[in-house]
Amino acid sequence: MCGRFVLSKTSNELASELEAENNFQGQLPSFNIAPTQQVPMLLLSDSRLLTDAYWGLVPHWADKPPKTPLINSRIETILEKPSFRNAVRKSRAVIPASGYFEWKQFATGKQPVFIHSNKLLLFAAIYEPASPLSNNLPSFSIVTKQSAAEIEQIHDRNPVMLEDLNQWLDSEAKPEQLISSIADQSDRIASKLSFYEVNKSVGSVSNNHPGLIKPESDQKLFD
DSSP states (O other), X not given: OOOEEEEOSOXXXXXXXXXXXXXXXXXXXXXXXXXXXXXXXXXXXXXXXXEEEEESBOOTTOSSOOSSOBOEEETTTTTTOTTTHHHHHHOEEEEEEEEEEEEEEETTEEEEEEEEEEEEEEEEEEEEEEEGGGTTEEEEEEEEEEOOTTTTTTOSEXXXXXXXXXXXXXXXXXXXXXXXXXXXXXXXXHTTOEEEEBOGGGGSTTOOSGGGGSBHHHHGGGO
């Protein structure tokens, strides 16, 4: 799954790198992005647009927010699930990230791990239009898959990461044909990811500073 991630760039830097118009009004950089927060989302209108979105998809037919925010959507069932099947056909988007956190289970408990690349990560996402149930912002869910072999020891799911964002954003592309392609793309990216343990203070959403992505081994030097 993906329940926390990092964007260490400003929205202007993101828009420039993604060759997009910058309409994002939220706060960046952010080192501890959590569900239900305001997040930059890339979509394709007449051109690429970076805009504000609410993390936790609210289906267009919902009359109240889901009991558990729909922050992730499984690639294996996304075409069938009532909450997702409309969005994956009509409303695909990309969530940029500098990296993400996952919690690895040890005998002594769970330890947060920062998973990242030397390049911007592009998570496949689906979204629904703005609604009062999503703070009047478009709401989104990050697509996930069974973890690639290189990171499965950390967690059994990982976000689907894109090499070809134009393919995913193409409104003419059939989702049935995209699923296999983006899964393969994600595994190739995952094979080159780096990761290390970080401080457990990332578990509190009130903590948001660059120190959260420093290796835990470095921080222990100052304990």
